[in-house]
Amino acid sequence: MTEDLPEHPDFLWRNPEPKRHYDVVIVGGGGHGLATAYYLARNHGITNVAVLERGWLAGGNMARNTTIIRSNYLWEASAGIYEHALKLWEGLAEDLDYPILFSQRGVLNLAHSQQDVREGARRVHANRLSGVDAHWLDPGQVKEVCPIVNISPDVRYPVLGATYQPRAGIAKHDYVAWGFARAADALGVDLIQHCEVTGIDVHDGRVTGLRTTRGPIGAGKVALSAAGHSSVLARMVGLDLPVQSHPLQALVSELLEPVHPTVVMSNAVHVYVSQAHKGELVMGAGIDAYNSYSQRGALRVIERQMSAALELFPVFARAHVLRTWGGIVDVTPDASAIVGLTPIDGLYVNCGWGTGGFKATPGVGWCYAHTVAHDEPHPLNAPFRLDRFSTGALIDEHGAAAVAH
Amino acid sequence: MSGDGLRHATEGRIDRGTVLRFRFDGTAYSGHPGDTLASALLANGVRRIGTSVRLGRPRGVMSAGSEEPTGVVQLEAPFPDPMRPATMVELHDGLVASSLSGRGRLADRPDPARYDAVHAHCDMLVVGAGPAGLAAASLAVRSGARVILADERPEVGGASPDTEGDDWFDRAGARVLTRTTVFGYYDDNYLVAVERRTDHLGAAAPGNLARERIWRIRAGQVVLATGAHERPIAFAGNDLPGVMLADSARTYLHRYGVLVGRRAVVFTINDSGYRVVADLAAAGVEIAALVDPREATGGTVGGQVGGRYGGHVVVAAHGDDAHGHDVLSTVDIEPVGGGPTVRVDADALLVSGGWSPVLHLYSQSGGRLRYDEVVGAFLPDGCRQAVTVAGAARGLTSTTACLVDGVDAARQALTALGITPVDWSPPSVGAGAEGPPPATAAPGGVPDLRFVPAEDYSTHFVDFQRDVTVADVLRATGAGLRSVEHVKRYTTAGTAHDQGKTSGLLTSAVVGQALDAGIAELGHTTFRPPYTPVSFAALAGRDRGQLYDPVRVTAIHDWHVRHGARFEDVGQWRRSWYYPAEGEGLAEAVRRECVAARTGVAFMDASTLGKIEVQGPDAGRFLDRLYTNVMSTLAVGAIRYGVMCGLDGMVFDDGTVARLAPDRFLLTTTTGNAGPVLDWMEEWLQTEWPDLAAWCTSVTDQWATVAVVGPRSRDVLARLAPGLAVDAATFPFMTWRDTVVAGLPARVCRISFSGELAYEVNVAWWHGLALWEAVYEAGAPYGITPYGTETMHVLRAEKGYPIVGQDTDGTVTPQDLGMAWVVSKKKADFIGKRSFARSDTARPDRKHLVGLLPEDPTLLLPEGVHVVDPACLAGGRLPEPPVPMLGHVTSSYRSAALDRTFALALVAGGRDRIGDRLYAPLDDGRLVPVTVAGPVLYDPEGARRDG
Numbered sequence A: 001m002t003e004d005l006p007e008h009p010d011f012l013w014r015n016p017e018p019k020r021h022y023d024v025v026i027v028g029g030g031g032h033g034l035a036t037a038y039y040l041a042r043n044h045g046i047t048n049v050a051v052l053e054r055g056w057l058a059g060g061n062m063a064r065n066t067t068i069i070r071s072n073y074l075w076e077a078s079a080g081i082y083e084h085a086l087k088l089w090e091g092l093a094e095d096l097d098y099p100i101l102f103s104q105r106g107v108l109n110l111a112h113s114q115q116d117v118r119e120g121a122r123r124v125h126a127n128r129l130s131g132v133d134a135h136w137l138d139p140g141q142v143k144e145v146c147p148i149v150n151i152s153p154d155v156r157y158p159v160l161g162a163t164y165q166p167r168a169g170i171a172k173h174d175y176v177a178w179g180f181a182r183a184a185d186a187l188g189v190d191l192i193q194h195c196e197v198t199g200i201d202v203h204d205g206r207v208t209g210l211r212t213t214r215g216p217i218g219a220g221k222v223a224l225s226a227a228g229h230s231s232v233l234a235r236m237v238g239l240d241l242p243v244q245s246h247p248l249q250a251l252v253s254e255l256l257e258p259v260h261p262t263v264v265m266s267n268a269v270h271v272y273v274s275q276a277h278k279g280e281l282v283m284g285a286g287i288d289a290y291n292s293y294s295q296r297g298a299l300r301v302i303e304r305q306m307s308a309a310l311e312l313f314p315v316f317a318r319a320h321v322l323r324t325w326g327g328i329v330d331v332t333p334d335a336s337a338i339v340g341l342t343p344i345d346g347l348y349v350n351c352g353w354g355t356g357g358f359k360a361t362p363g364v365g366w367c368y369a370h371t372v373a374h375d376e377p378h379p380l381n382a383p384f385r386l387d388r389f390s391t392g393a394l395i396d397e398h399g400a401a402a403v404a405h
Numbered sequence B: 001m002s003g004d005g006l007r008h009a010t011e012g013r014i015d016r017g018t019v020l021r022f023r024f025d026g027t028a029y030s031g032h033p034g035d036t037l038a039s040a041l042l043a044n045g046v047r048r049i050g051t052s053v054r055l056g057r058p059r060g061v062m063s064a065g066s067e068e069p070t071g072v073v074q075l076e077a078p079f080p081d082p083m084r085p086a087t088m089v090e091l092h093d094g095l096v097a098s099s100l101s102g103r104g105r106l107a108d109r110p111d112p113a114r115y116d117a118v119h120a121h122c123d124m125l126v127v128g129a130g131p132a133g134l135a136a137a138s139l140a141v142r143s144g145a146r147v148i149l150a151d152e153r154p155e156v157g158g159a160s161p162d163t164e165g166d167d168w169f170d171r172a173g174a175r176v177l178t179r180t181t182v183f184g185y186y187d188d189n190y191l192v193a194v195e196r197r198t199d200h201l202g203a204a205a206p207g208n209l210a211r212e213r214i215w216r217i218r219a220g221q222v223v224l225a226t227g228a229h230e231r232p233i234a235f236a237g238n239d240l241p242g243v244m245l246a247d248s249a250r251t252y253l254h255r256y257g258v259l260v261g262r263r264a265v266v267f268t269i270n271d272s273g274y275r276v277v278a279d280l281a282a283a284g285v286e287i288a289a290l291v292d293p294r295e296a297t298g299g300t301v302g303g304q305v306g307g308r309y310g311g312h313v314v315v316a317a318h319g320d321d322a323h324g325h326d327v328l329s330t331v332d333i334e335p336v337g338g339g340p341t342v343r344v345d346a347d348a349l350l351v352s353g354g355w356s357p358v359l360h361l362y363s364q365s366g367g368r369l370r371y372d373e374v375v376g377a378f379l380p381d382g383c384r385q386a387v388t389v390a391g392a393a394r395g396l397t398s399t400t401a402c403l404v405d406g407v408d409a410a411r412q413a414l415t416a417l418g419i420t421p422v423d424w425s426p427p428s429v430g431a432g433a434e435g436p437p438p439a440t441a442a443p444g445g446v447p448d449l450r451f452v453p454a455e456d457y458s459t460h461f462v463d464f465q466r467d468v469t470v471a472d473v474l475r476a477t478g479a480g481l482r483s484v485e486h487v488k489r490y491t492t493a494g495t496a497h498d499q500g501k502t503s504g505l506l507t508s509a510v511v512g513q514a515l516d517a518g519i520a521e522l523g524h525t526t527f528r529p530p531y532t533p534v535s536f537a538a539l540a541g542r543d544r545g546q547l548y549d550p551v552r553v554t555a556i557h558d559w560h561v562r563h564g565a566r567f568e569d570v571g572q573w574r575r576s577w578y579y580p581a582e583g584e585g586l587a588e589a590v591r592r593e594c595v596a597a598r599t600g601v602a603f604m605d606a607s608t609l610g611k612i613e614v615q616g617p618d619a620g621r622f623l624d625r626l627y628t629n630v631m632s633t634l635a636v637g638a639i640r641y642g643v644m645c646g647l648d649g650m651v652f653d654d655g656t657v658a659r660l661a662p663d664r665f666l667l668t669t670t671t672g673n674a675g676p677v678l679d680w681m682e683e684w685l686q687t688e689w690p691d692l693a694a695w696c697t698s699v700t701d702q703w704a705t706v707a708v709v710g711p712r713s714r715d716v717l718a719r720l721a722p723g724l725a726v727d728a729a730t731f732p733f734m735t736w737r738d739t740v741v742a743g744l745p746a747r748v749c750r751i752s753f754s755g756e757l758a759y760e761v762n763v764a765w766w767h768g769l770a771l772w773e774a775v776y777e778a779g780a781p782y783g784i785t786p787y788g789t790e791t792m793h794v795l796r797a798e799k800g801y802p803i804v805g806q807d808t809d810g811t812v813t814p815q816d817l818g819m820a821w822v823v824s825k826k827k828a829d830f831i832g833k834r835s836f837a838r839s840d841t842a843r844p845d846r847k848h849l850v851g852l853l854p855e856d857p858t859l860l861l862p863e864g865v866h867v868v869d870p871a872c873l874a875g876g877r878l879p880e881p882p883v884p885m886l887g888h889v890t891s892s893y894r895s896a897a898l899d900r901t902f903a904l905a906l907v908a909g910g911r912d913r914i915g916d917r918l919y920a921p922l923d924d925g926r927l928v929p930v931t932v933a934g935p936v937l938y939d940p941e942g943a944r945r946d947g
């Protein structure tokens, strides 16, 4: 299973100077911003577009996530957009002509209590009716899918079963981001790096442009896609987003010969882990509890997830952590994203993906581009409107969605 | 190469009198105490110890420390351990190791070793026990500070093999942690280290000793004396075994008594290479050539040198047919800028591309780094935390300078701590030495040579472990990449085991050259913990197995075990699930337990319910804001059921509130939510309503609770509590009494979660078992039956009482549960109130909790199945997905009382569908017809409550 990574192409993107005006400016050059730019150009023919990124392209959460892709969410609205994304993932390497290493090795969500079992069963039933592949496995079947999982009944929280989505898996995050970036660049989109947006100009309730560290840039429409810094940007126009920013950490081991063929997630024994293409174990767990914009967290969180990892996978004991890191995730009260219009004309927002937005990348790009192009949400992101926090039409994925990664 | 004569007769700090046997790739070798695996292999003439991951090229040992980029091996015995730098593996008898091609192997059996962690506090933590660190620690100890000194090596003295003597260091005065790597520097001067305690002992390691120990250190001040790493230079074939960092050759000589070759070429761009020449020549190594791109080579050479090549560079290293192509045999030398090639035979090529201060921890701490053109590397440039960098870690090169700097750093740190430093300097420095000297390059200055120009860069290696060459880096910049972070990701340089310790600056230099930008402008990639790899097991420590999470059991637990209870985990609690009698399964046992509760008497251990006491003059006001209903009007002696919602108006927890005194309330919470509810209360009290005089205390483990349930429960209680009037009129429902039960002081509450006459008897935790046994005995004439959580669930479900977290999921309002009555219309405000007015929360077609009766009364609906409207079916079959779902089954049981199966479900507009037929699609494809009912299926009039 371990393999050398395919080489990146000889050419990725231009490094143009920003123009004075664009039809659409996307703020945030993460996976979502880049995918949105690509689909704006490809699906809607809108190419006078810039993506403004304050650091290096796709260096935020896109470069830091654990790349788990699945669509087996509980609610119909979530399953709808994630399943749309999953279908796009299935054709993405070809579409972008980039080896994004999408590997459909399946994802297991383990259950460790009677309540976990009930929630898992509920989600499997809901997924099937939504058209998402979903199975309930007993501990023996879990062991068949992933032989190194400890299913002994003599552990603190024995594995009582798992939900399983065979079409789920992982991809290589940089390859995905660069695939979208290269394709967008080729269609004429300007990717502007080291260009931080410091202000948003609004006249008569309509957005007109941006102030940036590389000078003012005029814009017909502005699409925010700044993940952990979304609330900072929204504040620039007096908009309070119901988003809290937290560090989320992850880590990798050294390269190891194949031991782990799938992706395992556990909420109760909190850890999720896969073995990436080259052979490193990639692992994460929950957010650091405190709000922060610094991309670092506390070691305690890592120590706890290591304990959890060894509960589930005793053979990992002598693997070594090579590197830990953190990203800043944007968490909403109902653990679902916000994608849609804002009270300001021509200003759109995409945020709130929290710990789980990598898997949505192509799906968000597709729907958000539609929203920007038509000034109206795509049916799949319509439920994810900002005003649901005042109407109460929440999409609460806390309860039963296991971990939201 | 044969190993004969590679061991020097006298040099090194090894114990020649003792022989250690080890195996590498199946061959037996020997070494001595004091050796590392790397030094022992080199002494035995083993040069190739691995194969590169991508290109399959031979790999040998490059360094003598933890920065080792190539000599990474698999340990097989005493226990499989992947990817260990041979330079850091201390040799012991019986060690078995094998070569790798870039990937390690995990054991297929569990690791028998133990791991632990300790917390330590100190005034000053000194990281690195080289000259600067020792001097710093020494001054601090003499000045009366509490000092921890940590170093990754087995002994103090530092990386440099120069032995100036350090007998002035008072080991006993400080806590000296050797074999201890400080690997993380977090906020508030919290640093974390790992101590390797047994690996070097091999089979002799005592079994009870933790193999690795994590030190969690909180330091008032930190002195980082972490030294510097020598850098390689990129030229063709610079990865061949035999090519090595120059100063490491001195370490192998002086520390291990090992000659890294018999005939060496030294290629250096600074004067530190000259001491290598001198020492090796003195030890009998033939120096075939000294190559230095500077015209005027600085220092004098203290030894015989075959050829001096000022103004030259090494352009290539090769193997040959005679010696094999996987080790070095010749070196090509050319004038800078091109010219005739000189080919020199050599079995060692010792390279010094300058020194990089080790600033990983400094950077992790939040410290900024600045590229220094003079030193040719990054230097510390300010940090918010209480940290000082000393010695080679800030670019100093001479031992004396480092000693002076260490003293100076300690002086600063002590002053900041409010401790007066004594007047002391290491003897070799002499009194009155004024420090600190400015950072300088190695004497002689640094030419900007990072890689040797060539036409073909495909074997100019930058990152040896990831097989990244100058050509790869140039390809990345050619693709449009401008950031070192992008280049790292494009090429994977710096992502291997060594995390770019030797390759980072080299990569930046190549990028800089390609883009015509300075290294200062490009910066460096981010340093992240850990400094060197740390085992998963060390980080997990003792928090494994039963200690992963504490198992909480009640005071009555042993009785449950003795009586054959089956258990379930509810949060951290282990609760009795059911008590099977001989030959019974879950279904039979639960049926028997239910019948006992409904027709006679049964009892359960309810001690795990969360209990929180709230006290203070504002306690009532506080609870009014917390619960949806009014609590402040509760009379002393009375009890009220209450619901708490989140800000979104969704049910968060439920339980009872008893008023103990005008300013004292006792709350119960669900078992799993006791912690979160207390956190929630504290969050509101501390952050939103600090003006309220109310205090919360968890008393869950103070009270053991036994619920006595069923029509005969009054008889049982009467026998146990003769002083208590138990009749319904004197002791009505939802009141409590303090009394004596079975001779024990007790609080009895008339609460029922089953719909039957019931009492909850609370006694001090340590009386729990005595009470339980007394109840068992007093109930014996009535056939009292113990029951567990499953029966509790069935009894409450028959009555339509929801369980928060099972029948709710954070999207359910009290009104959805049919409990509009619990939401006060009168109170000005409470948490969640505003949300009930939101359009979606007020929708009439929200999901309601209802009962479901399968038309086949023997069919048990699986929990979690969904229900659909018959209108969506086509020809009796489900339509194509997405199928519209009306809701799902939250609870489903067989009921003895109803003599049939039943379920609770959340169904859209459910209360308006009572009597309707819906369908539940099962796993096996069946569509099961069910009838919607009200949620209360048993005794809807509540006639049984008073017995």
Ligand SMILES: Cc1cc2nc3c(=O)[nH]c(=O)nc-3n(C[C@H](O)[C@H](O)[C@H](O)COP(=O)(O)OP(=O)(O)OC[C@H]3O[C@@H](n4cnc5c(N)ncnc54)[C@H](O)[C@@H]3O)c2cc1C
Pocket (backbone or CB within 6 Å): A027, A028, A029, A030, A031, A032, A033, A052, A053, A054, A055, A057, A058, A059, A060, A061, A062, A063, A064, A065, A066, A067, A068, A069, A195, A196, A197, A198, A225, A226, A227, A228, A229, A233, A248, A249, A250, A284, A325, A326, A327, A328, A329, A353, A354, A355, A356, A357, A358, A359, A360, A405
């Ligand atoms: C450790 C970790 C693990 C994760 N694991 C998973 C997983 O397994 N599966 C999954 O589906 N999701 C996962 N996620 C979540 C996922 O990474 C994010 O939801 C997703 O990447 C967010 O979208 P993005 O890629 O556009 O964000 P980002 O890559 O963060 O992009 C936002 C960009 O906006 C830029 N920006 C911010 N402010 C400004 C400004 N003022 N001007 C200009 N630019 C600005 C930022 O620099 C950044 O590049 C994980 C996240 C983390 C941190």
